[in-house]
Amino acid sequence: MPGKLKAKIVAGRHLPVMDRASDLTDAFVEVKFGNTTFKTDVYPKCLNPQWNSEWFKFEVDDEDLQDEPLQITVLDHDTYSANDAIGKVYIDIDPLLCSEAASVISGWFPIYDTIHGIRGEINVLVKVDLFNDLNRFRQSSCGVKFFCTTSIPLCYRAAMVHGFVEELVVNEDPEYQWIDRIRTPRASNEARQRLISLMSGELQRKIGLKVLEMGGNAVVGYLQCFDLEGESGIVVRAIGTACTLDKLSAGANANAYTHPNTAPASNACNSPSKDSKESPLAHGCRSTHNSPVHSTCSAQRLSQNFSVSVPTLIFAGMGSGGSVGKEAGPLKMLLRQQTQTALEQREFPFFTLTCFPPGFLVHVGGVVSARSVKLLDRIHNPDEPETRDAWWEEIRQEIKSHAKALGCHAVVGYSESTSICEEVCILSAAGTAAILNPRYMREGCLDIGSGDHRFDEPSPPSCGFCHIPYDELNMPFPAQLTYCYQCRRQKVPDVLFTTIDLPTEAAVSGKGCLIQARLCRLKKKAQGEVNATSISNLLPFMEYELHTQLMNKLKLRSMNALFGLRIQISIGENMLLGLASATGVYLSALPTPGGIQIAGKASGDLSNEQHVLSIQKRINDAMAKNKEMYHINPPELSEEAAGSPIPEPKQRSRLFRSQSESSDELSELDLSHGKKDAFVLEIDDTDAVEDIHSLLTDAPPPAGFYSCNTEVMPGVYNWTSGLQMFTSVRVLRLSNANLTNQSLNKIFTDMCENLLKSLYFKLRSMIPCCLCHVNFTVAVPEDELIQVAVTAVAMSFDKEPILEKLGDRAVFKGAGENEDQLQFPMELCAESASVAISNLTAKFTGVPEYAGGPSRATSVDYGSFADRCSTWLELIRLKAHTIRRGSVKTSRRTQSLARSVSSSERCSPLPEGRSRSLRSTRSSGGGGGGTAVTVVKMTPLSFLPGTRLIKYLGIINMFFIRETTSLREEGGVSGFLHTFIAEVFAMVRAHVAALGGNAVVSYSMKECVFMENPNKNQAQCLINVSGDAVVFVRDTDQEATPTLIHTSCGGTDGPT
C-alpha cells in the first residue's frame, strides 16, 4: 500500500443553472480514483456552492497513482430522475509523485463537459503521501522526472545522458466499440478521454521503468503521440532521452557547461587538404537527387507477404565510422572509439534533444530520415503491441544505418510521426546525424572540478559542429567541400541542413528566417494495397521537390544552413500534402552561397531570352533585398587569402574569380551573387517556371517582424518579456473538382502565406517582434479539405541592438584592415556574434584587440592553405518506404520540441528554501479561493525571456474531446473551434496554477483533429497538448525594463 491519495472538494463557482424552475442548481461532487468513489453532500439551490468536504482518502499502489487520473464529477442532484452530470475534471497525480515537483495541487479547475464545454469551476485540494517502497521488482517508476523540453532543463545539470527510450501501448478505441452504438456521445467521449489518460499514464510509467533500468532519473525531450487508427484502435507511443539530472544548487550554476572538452576532436583533424573530390555536378541539389527511384520497381517481398522495401534516396555512401577513423589523426580515432563503445552498446544511439550543452555536439553530418507506408489492421491483442513495435524498430534501424553512412554514430534532434488516412499510415522518423562527445555518456566523466589542463585552452572553435564527420575521400553522397571559413583547418560542406536548434556557440551573420517548402500532389482514390503502393511511389518525388524548394529558397535568401528542419507529409483520400519548415541562417563557417542563375533551354528564342533575363534580374534583386533585410553582412575574403580556386569543369562563365572584391568591398556586396558557383535553374518546363514563381512569391515578413521555427532567432538577443503564444487553425475547402497539381500547389502555398500574413497583422502591436518556434501542421481531414494549424510564440524585443552595432563596427573596422589581415574581419564578426549569443559581451567589448588572440593566430596560419572550392553540399536524406499489410495503425504528427541554451547563463536557481517559501505562500492563497486568477504564461520555447525558471513542476499532457450537436448555435465551425481552443488553454493554465506554477514552457499542440458534419449541425474535435509546468521569477538582475510589458502584468494583480 505504498501511497495515500487525499482529495478535498472546497467549493464551486459560476455553475450552470440546472433546474429551470428555480434557476439554481443542487450540486454535489463525486471523487473517483480507480474503483473507489466518494461523494460530497448536496449543496442545495446554489450556483456557488461551498462544500468544504472532508478529506477523501484513497489507499492505492503507486502503479495506479501513475496510471490513473483523479476523476472529479460535478452533478446536479435530482430527487425523481437520474442526476444530471454538469461536467468533469481529470487531474493527473503524477507531479505529486516526484519530491522535487509540486507538493500539493490546489486551485480552481474548469468543470469540463465534452458537449457543453466549460461549465463553471471547482476548487480542489489534492495531496499524496508516498511510502518508501524498496521492492526492486516494482512496476512503478515514481520519481522519474519527465520534461517535454528538448534540452537540459534550465535548473538542472546533466550528469549523464543515457540515451533513447521508447515505448508504445495499444488499445481498442471506445469510439469504435459496439457499445458506442447505444451509449450517448458524452459517454463515448468520456470513455475515450479516460482511456487515453490511462494509456498515457501507463506509457509514462513504463518509460520511467526503462529509465530506472538505465540508471537515469529523468526523461528529457519526452514526445508522446496518439495515433487514432480508427477501427484498428488507439496507439499511444512516446520517445525521449533518458538522463541523469542533478538539480543545480545555488552555488553550482550553469557554468558547469562552460568548459566543454571538445578540443581534441577539433584539433585532431588537420589532415592536409586534398583536392576535394570533384562532384561532376555543379548544382548539388539536382545532382544528389538524380539517384533514380528505380528501386521502387524492384520491390522485394519480405517475409510478410505484402511488404515492399523501397530505399529511394540513399546515396552512394559507403563511408562507415571505421573507415573515417583511418583517415583521421590518432586523437580523433581515440575519440571515436570511446564514443563508439559508449554508443554502440545502445540499440539506438538517438537523442530527442535539439539543443545541447556546449561541447556535447562535435560534428553534424546532415538530416537523416526514413518513411514507411503501412496498411493498418485491427489490433488483435492490446497486450502484444508487437506489430507496431516492429514497424518502428524497422524505421529506427533505417535511420541508424543512414547515420552510419554519414560517418556519424548518433542521431540528434530525433522525432517520429505518423499520418493516417483510412487504413493507410505513413510512419516517419527524422533526425540529424551527428558525432557526440562521449564524455556525457560515460559514467563519472563529468567531474567538472578536475583540473584537466585542456580546459585552459581557448574555447573550442565555434565552428566545430559544421565540420564534416564523414571521410572526404569516401563521401556518402556527392558533395563539395571547402575549408572552414572560420578555423580554416577542416572541411565544411557548403550547405548544412539539420533538425536541431542552432548551437549557441555558432557564429552567424545577420538574422535568420523561416523558410517553408510546400507541396501538394494529387493521387487517385484507391483502396488498400494499391493505395499504399501509389502513396509510396509518390513519396520520393515529394521529398525531392520539397528539398529542391528549400534549397532554392535558402539560396534566394543568401543563407547557407537550415536548422529545425521538419518535413511533414500528410495523406488524404485524393492528395498528399508536404510541408517542410526550417529556419535559414548564414553560418559564418560555411562558404557564401552562390547566386541563382536562370538558364533558358531554348536559347535561340529572343523573347524567351528576355524572359530569362527579366527573371534573373528579379531574382538578383530579391537576393540583394534579402541580404539587406536579414542583415547578412559576411566579410568578404579576398581571393588570395582564400586560396586558389579549384577549377571546376562546370563553372559558369560568370564566375570570374579574378574579380577583385577587396576593392569593391562592402558597397557592392551583391556582386557575390555572380562570382561564386551559381545555382542553375533551367526553365525548360512548366515545373521550373512554377518553382521560380513560387520562389518569388513568398512575401517577406513586414518590417519589424522576423520569424523562425527554432527556439530563438539568431541575431536577436534583447528580448523583452512581452510574449504571446497563440494557435491559429485554418481549413480550406477546395471547390473545384478538376484541380491540377499546379493549381493545388498554388492554393496550398497561398493558404500558408495568407495565414502568416494574418499572424503578422494580428500581432502588429508587438513590433518589433519575432515569431519563434512557428510550428505548422497540415492535415487532410476530408476529401476536399486542407487543414493548417500553427502554434507559435510572438516575442517582442528592444529595437536598439547594442550588440549588433558592435558587430557592425567590428566588421567595418576589419574591412579597413583587409589588406594585411585578411581573416580579421571574419574572425571579428564571428567572435562578436558568438560572444553576443553567450551573453559574455562585457568580458570582451573593452578589449578591442582581442582578435589577436589564439583563434586569429590560427586562422592566419591556415588561411593561406584554405582552398576555396565553392561547392554544394547536399544534405543527406535517406529514406525507405515499406508497404506492409499488417496490423494496426498510428497517426501522429511530429512535434518538434525545442529549446535554447541562450538563457542558461541567466538561470541561477534560487536556493531550495526560497522556492519552498514561494510555494507555501501561494498555496495558502490558493486554498482560500482567492478571486484573482494567476496569470499563466505559455510558450513553445524552453525559456521565458527576462526570467529565471526556478522549478519544474511536472509534465502537462492533456487530451480533450469536444463535440456539439448545435454547431450553428455555437457560431459555426469557427465559433466552435475558437471556443474549444480557448477552453483548452484555460484548462492548461488552471492545472499549472493549481500546481503552483506560473508558466508552461515547451508547450505544444500535438494533435488537433477536427471533424464536421454541417448537414447534421454536428462537429467534433480532439486536441492533445503538452508542456512543462514551471515556476519562474523575474530576472531582477537584469535591467528593470523587461518587467513592464502589457501582456504580462504580475501574477496576482487585481483589477485596476
Added chain:
Amino acid sequence: MAVELDVFVGNTTIMDEEVYQLWLDGYTVNDAVKVRMVSEGMEEYEASAEVVMSDTMDQYRTFQMCERLLHNPTKLANQLLFQIPPHRQAMLIERYYTFDDVFVREVLGKKLSKGTKKDLDDVSSKTGITLKSCRRQFDNFKRVFKVVEELKGPLVENIRQNFILSDKLARDYAAIVFFANNRFETGKRKLQYLTFQDFAFCAGQLIKNWTVGAVDNMVEDMDVDLDKEFLQDLKELKILITDKDLLDQHKSLVCTALRGKTKVYTEMETNFKNLSRGLVNIAAKLTNTKDVRDFFIDLVEKFIEPCRSDRWASADMRLYLTHYTNSAHLLDTFKYQVVWDRYMGVIKSCIFKMYPQMSTFSTPLSGIIDQRFVHVKRDFGPLGRLSIFL
C-alpha cells in the same frame, strides 16, 4: 476555394480597441472591414481585405464569447476562459457599458420594458445609432436596473461594485436607474434642449437630497425612491402662496434685496407671485406620482419659460433664486425652514443647470436640431451610409 474555418486564439486574449468600438457600435463584419480598410495605419501593414476580414471575424467572435461575461462584469475578473490583463478587462467593461448620450435621451425616464425595447428601431432610425447598439445599451440599462433594484446601500456605490465601472459612469447609470424608476418625463418637446448630462446632474441632486437615502442609508431602494415623508411635508410649503401676508412679505423682502442689482428688476417684481406660485405648487403636488413624472416639465413651464420670455440672463435668475430662497428664512411666521431648504437646494441646482444659455434658447427646437446634427455627422462616416438594420 472557401475558407471553411479560420480561428486565432492567443494565450492572452488579443483585442483591438478599434474593432471593439466598431462591434459595440453595431457594425456588421463587412462594414467594419470597410471602415478598417480606410482607417489610417493600414497601408503600413499592407493588409489585404482578406487579412482584415479574417482578423475582424476573429475579434467579433471573441467579443461575442466575452459578452456573456460582460453581462456580469464581476465574473470577468475570476473567469478562467480568457486571460485578459486587468487593465484590458477594465477597458472592456467600461466601453461595453458606455452609452450614447443621444440614445439615452430617447429612453430616459421610460419604463425599461419589452414595449420600450420594441420601439428601439424608431429610436435607431431617429438617432442614427444601429439597432444592435441600441439594444445593447438598452439591455445594459435594464440589467443594471434589475441588479441594483433590490440592493441595500448607496446606489452609485452598488453600481460601481456590481459592474466595476468608473465613478463617472456609475453616476450616469444611477441617474438612468433613478429616472427609470420614477418615470420622469423627459421626452416632451420643451425638454428636448436638455442633454442627458443636464438630467444626470439633476438626478444626482435629487438622489442626494430627496431620497430616503438622504436620511437613512441602510434601506432598500434608498436611493431610488423619493422620501415620502419629505414629499408629504412639502405640502406645508403651500402657506407661502396661500397666506396673502406671507406672500407679500416674501415678495418685498426679495425685491428689496434685488433692487438695483439687475436690469430685469421690473420683470422680477411683476412676476414674483407667479413664479413663487409655480415653484411652491410643484412642491405641493409631488406626492402624486403623476406629478413627480412631470417634475422637469413643470420646472420648465412654471419657472424657466417665464424667465426666459422676460429675457433674464442666467446671472439674474441665479440672483433671484438665491434671494428667493434666503428671504424665506426671514419670514417670522414661516415654520418650515428645514423642508424649504431641502426643497429649494435641489430646485436651485436643477434650475441653474437647466437654465439655457442665451444662444441655445433662441429657438425651442434647438435640442432637436442638435440631434439632427449628430445624425448627419454620423452619416458622413467613412461608410457613407450606415447599416442600421440587422
